[in-house]
Amino acid sequence: MASLLRRPQNIARSSRQVVEAARLSQTLARRPASLPRPLYAYARSRQYATKPEKDGKDVDQSKQGKSAKGMEHLYNQSSPMSPSQPPGGDKEPTEDTTKPGFSKLSPAEEKALLDVFALVKKGMPASMADDINRAMERIKREGLPTELRETIKEVQAEGMSPARAAKLWRLTTHMARETAEKTVNEKFAKKEEPEQKTTDEPGPKESGKKEESGDKKKKPNDMFSNVTEIKFDLSNFLVSAFVAYLLYRLIVPTENSREITWQEFRNTFFDKGLVEKLIVINGNRVRVYLHRENVSSLYPESPAAQPGFYYYFSIGSVEAFERRVDEAQAELGIPSSERIPVSYQSEGSWFNTFLAFGPTLLFVGAIFYFSRRAGSGGGGGSGGIFGMGKSRAKKFNHETDVKVKFADVAGMDEAKAEIMEFVSFLKEPGVYQKLGAKIPRGAVLSGPPGTGKTLLAKATAGESGVPFFSVSGSEFVEMFVGVGASRVRDLFANARKNTPCIIFIDEIDAIGKSRSKQSFGGGNDEREATLNQILTEMDGFNTQEQVVVLAGTNRADVLDKALMRPGRFDRQIYIDHPTMEGRKQIFGVHLKNVVTTGEDVEHIKGRLAALTPGFAGADIANCVNEAALIAARTNSDSVKMKDFEQAIERVVGGLEKKSLILSPEEKKTIAYHEAGHAICGWFFQWADPLLKVSIVPRGKALGYAQYLPGGGGDEVLMNMRQMMDRMAMTLGGRVSEELHFETVTSGASDDFNKVTRMATAMVTKWGMSEKIGYMYYPDAGESQETQLQKPFSENTAQKIDEEVKRIIMEAYTQCKQLLMEKKTELGLVAEELLSKEMLTRDDMVRILGQRPWATKGEFDKYFGGGRTGVEEGAGKNAGGIGDSGPVGGSGGGPPTLPGGLGGAPEEAAPSLYRELQLRSQEWRL
């Protein structure tokens, strides 16, 4: 077409042919049998129009570039698919910038594209909008590839098919790439130009030349960074813009069809021989395809001249339609060999297609959306449905992230020594391997919450200087079966790529629970699959692979046996609550982070350690922080001992209840109740020494007495004397109420709970009752069998009840005896408590004199008190039952405990000791 436009004489000649043909066809069309003629005329006109004349001389020069008068509309290029040319045949053809193989946009197309571009540009940054403008300019200047337009035409006429969609995609991508490359080349050219000029410049700039040439060498790199940037943006933009345009054109088409009646069809097109073929759509509508060139000759203004446009009419039935067409053709005398072809098609609308796919699309969309949300909520990076099987483990770099060292982990020296071996294995594997030693694969760190298991694992990574993968057991658990196993695989695969390294699985009980225990009530396939995968992966290492797996759990007892066998988690490291010395060291670590100017830190550490039996490392860290907060509230320069004490009270007892107003009668009852506990604690030899007693309500308690269990030491065993003294002391509140008031209150309920639990344990677990003997009866919570059935007979149950009652009554008698003896002292303490609301150990010494029994350990060092090192032993017990009661029978020596004295601390009996010991720390009425 471009070459045609450059030869106006050709246009003039062909226009004459077309006019002639059109005129002829018009005349002939009126005659019934003239159907083939216009076709012939059309063929001629096309032939001449597309074939350039070799000899242009015979064209009338005066008419060069002009169309015949009255026929201008034939050349005004109004068809959307015609190459662009300014309207009006009189004008000189402008310079053609269309590339070979390209054709220009029609004004209508240009407008549509501009609309789409304007829509896309909205809300874009200015730089991108510029790119879009540039792209549009280029399209206007160079047109679209002819192949692309042909395909668009096909799509418009016959609909979209996968092959056409692929072709469109290929063409638009190709075009986008070309455009981007061109832009880049232009940029190169522009940048090189000024540089050339600089080098040409003579004179003093000569010296700068070398630098410039050096610069020039660098520039291609800079340019390259630009190149990729432009290429990416522009190509992406163009592809999406074209696709948007095509969709726009396909889904919201311009008017490309119109309904006509049978009569119109016959008179206007059929009888004039303009019909090329008929397609019956879905048996109820007929699409009329016309000889477009003939139509444009006859009816140049008609929309039917535009490509993609067609007429249609509705039919009642296919048979009736066929009959009518046959009759019409017979009337026109068209021989059967030249009859108009009729074909049949069934097709659905875009809307129907969309509706058919709608539910599927919605479903896929919903899955995608929710999986993305699930993904982004947790580990971040690997979100989305495709990232589901990816491990969520966080990798910490030993150089930047894991700064914890063994020095930051205080106490737990044995655990540290044990785990130190892993560090030396990772640092110097050769030492072990040359002796043929197999390196342990992993260790389970178990113990109560907050005792520093995670911290120890981090310190191991920090010391060994290897990458550290940290993941929580619950992160493997997903609602889809197989995801957990796939995450385990991914985690270990990652670890193997980063050897030597440490994997730390926190709360491993989330996936490592014993399989037999889980199966109760249905089982859990997903968890089992995940566990099996861990078992396989841990077996799958070869001994050379330096991957150490550490796991943390609070419940080592529920873990699957297979997980704990040697070759998997070879070592089990139990981390208990820290001892007095351990607490001291942990306080040392955390006190470094707060300002304690002017304080004797050594003394503070010791005193705080003595004040916080049963505290885990996390509690200690919290306490120190609370103390700093309290100090900050009072605008202090440094954190003082009193701040720490307040913090401990707050951590253990809760907030002071200032809003709770008690009546004078209630206050008096509370004061006598607490004084009863205090007197017992003071005068019973084996009871816990009193530290502080208060009637200020705190948390749930109306008053409290604070003791130091075990005399500030770290005993894990209790003998019968201690138990009896503790029970008697616990009953002191109620006994005091009985002695001083006409009636008693409900305030002793928690005391009774503790006493009953302890007495029951003495009878059913610790073999401290002659009637029951050396038996162990598990609680309902301890095993599944006991949940349904009691492990003893009715007769034994009765005996247990009797024994428990007897022991409690003995404790009661012991307590009452003491409080009646010390009624005056009790009154003094209670009245002082009423007036001061809180008494310390020093107040007690002032009122009652020195405690008759010395305390053990370092208690006196930090809390005053004259005597130390008083011998323990039977006979010095003021109200003890070691030598008076029938229970025990061992002459006051520590009873032998069922479950093994030296057994692991998680054994039932010692853990109960621990619990009772901790409970004595609680505040009580």
Ligand SMILES: Nc1ncnc2c1ncn2[C@@H]1O[C@H](COP(=O)(O)OP(=O)(O)OP(=O)(O)O)[C@@H](O)[C@H]1O
């Ligand atoms: N031995 C210790 N030395 C110093 N700080 C400690 C120690 N133990 C615990 N802590 C403090 O307690 C915090 C919590 O400890 P960590 O997370 O290691 O406990 P954990 O045993 O893993 O708890 P959980 O079983 O609940 O996961 C630590 O960040 C640290 O501040």
